[in-house]
Amino acid sequence: MGIVMMLVGLGMLICAIIVLIKLFQNEGVLKGILGLICGLYTFIWGWMNANKLGIRNIMIIWTLLLIVYIILGMTGPGFSYSVGTPVTTP
Amino acid sequence: MLTQRLSQPIVAGMLRNRRLALAVFGLGGLNLALFVLHLPTWQCPVLQATGVPCPGCGLTRAIALLFKGEWRASMTMHAFAPVFLIGLLLVGAAALLPDRQRPALVSNIERLENKTALPVLLLAALFLYWLARLLFFPSTFFQLIRG
Numbered sequence: 686m687g688i689v690m691m692l693v694g695l696g697m698l699i700c701a702i703i704v705l706i707k708l709f710q711n712e713g714v715l716k717g718i719l720g721l722i723c724g725l726y727t728f729i730w731g732w733m734n735a736n737k738l739g740i741r742n743i744m745i746i747w748t749l750l751l752i753v754y755i756i757l758g759m760t761g762p763g764f765s766y767s768v769g770t771p772v773t774t775p
Numbered sequence: 776m777l778t779q780r781l782s783q784p785i786v787a788g789m790l791r792n793r794r795l796a797l798a799v800f801g802l803g804g805l806n807l808a809l810f811v812l813h814l815p816t817w818q819c820p821v822l823q824a825t826g827v828p829c830p831g832c833g834l835t836r837a838i839a840l841l842f843k844g845e846w847r848a849s850m851t852m853h854a855f856a857p858v859f860l861i862g863l864l865l866v867g868a869a870a871l872l873p874d875r876q877r878p879a880l881v882s883n884i885e886r887l888e889n890k891t892a893l894p895v896l897l898l899a900a901l902f903l904y905w906l907a908r909l910l911f912f913p914s915t916f917f918q919l920i921r922g
Contacts, residue, residue: 690823691823691824693823694818694820694823694824695824697818697820697823697824698820698821698823698824698825700820701820701821712788713783715783715785715894715895715898716785716788718898718902719785719898721829721830722829722830722831722898722901723831723834724817724819724820724821724829724831725799725802725803725806725817726799728802728817729795729798729799729802730795732798733794733795733798751817751818754818754823755815755818758815758818759815
């Protein structure tokens with residue numbers, strides 16, 4: 686499971702890098718850095734410009750990988766998020 | 776040339792595009808809601824592939840903690856949470872304001888950005904903050920982000 690998740694993560698990273706390069710080229714350095722920090726912005730920008738920049742297939746792959754990653758994360762061991770101060774157990 | 780490029784308004788540009796503002800506000804809010812409900816959220820590709828947190832890692836959790844009133848825990852998780860929360864609220868306002876009021880908000884933000892270069896300074900500060908956590912407190916940083 687761990688290797689599959691790592692591969693999916695790697696695929697997501699490759700898609701993100703391709704879209705990030707397009708973001709830097711089309712929107713400038715600052716928005717590129719913003720996209721580097723906030724992957725969600727890169728993802729949204731990529732979908733909004735997918736047809737114009739010809740990256741529709743990349744965005745479809747990225748979205749599918751994201752969905753697979755989330756499903757794997759949900760079904761895999763250790764899926765538990767908690768917000769707040771951690772509770773220590775004796 | 777470089778100075779001119781760096782002082783270009785980035786937030787105002789985002790606010791001007793209502794569709795982009797709506798998408799960022801909607802998905803940002805949805806991501807936060809999913810996290811609060813303990814459901815799977817957006818996965819950072821940098822963290823997932825390399826294991827190294829990116830400068831924005833931990834922001835969702837930090838903003839969620841802000842909403843819970845846990846300021847200290849929020850600041851520990853990510854000190855830039857209030858900045859990004861204000862940014863998200865601004866984007867939300869630009870997305871939802873009527874057409875008559877939007878231009879005034881956008882031009883005020885643009886003027887502020889041009890005068891102060893605030894986004895550039897904040898991005899630089901965020902990068903330095905990330906670098907400091909990575910270099911001086913790596914174990915605490917990795918432990919915090921990985922939960």
